[in-house]
Amino acid sequence: MHAELAHLLHTMQAEDCSAAQIRQCPPHMRTQLARVPVLAQALYVLCEQASARPVFDLFVTSVLEHMVLIEDVIASGGTVPKARAQHCARYVEDWMQAVALVGSRRAGCLSNQT
Numbered sequence: 001m002h003a004e005l006a007h008l009l010h011t012m013q014a015e016d017c018s019a020a021q022i023r024q025c026p027p028h029m030r031t032q033l034a035r036v037p038v039l040a041q042a043l044y045v046l047c048e049q050a051s052a053r054p055v056f057d058l059f060v061t062s063v064l065e066h067m068v069l070i071e072d073v074i075a076s077g078g079t080v081p082k083a084r085a086q087h088c089a090r091y092v093e094d095w096m097q098a099v100a101l102v103g104s105r106r107a108g109c110l111s112n113q114t
């Protein structure tokens with residue numbers, strides 16, 4: 001499971017998301033993805049720039065928790081159809097939420113400066 005998360009963190013790219021999801025990203029994030037196409041790395045850079053490292057940590061924890069739930073279901077004899085696809089879908093969902101959270105923090109910081 002941890003290997004699966006590591007694989008997602010190091011390989012999932014913007015092109016693995018739907019075009020509609022990428023269009024939801026703020027312009028500064030789309031620019032970041034052009035330079036750093038791996039989603040986790042781009043989010044990490046964005047969080048570092050915004051002094052919002054806890055958002056990145058929360059993203060990783062959230063994806064890991066979801067993977068643990070799926071693995072628990074499987075370990076207890078249940079079945080999870082398309083578990084890999086569910087991991088990836090949750091990863092993208094959590095990634096988009098993290099980008100939005102960093103964006104709202106940036107907006108809050110900007111409004112506090114005025």
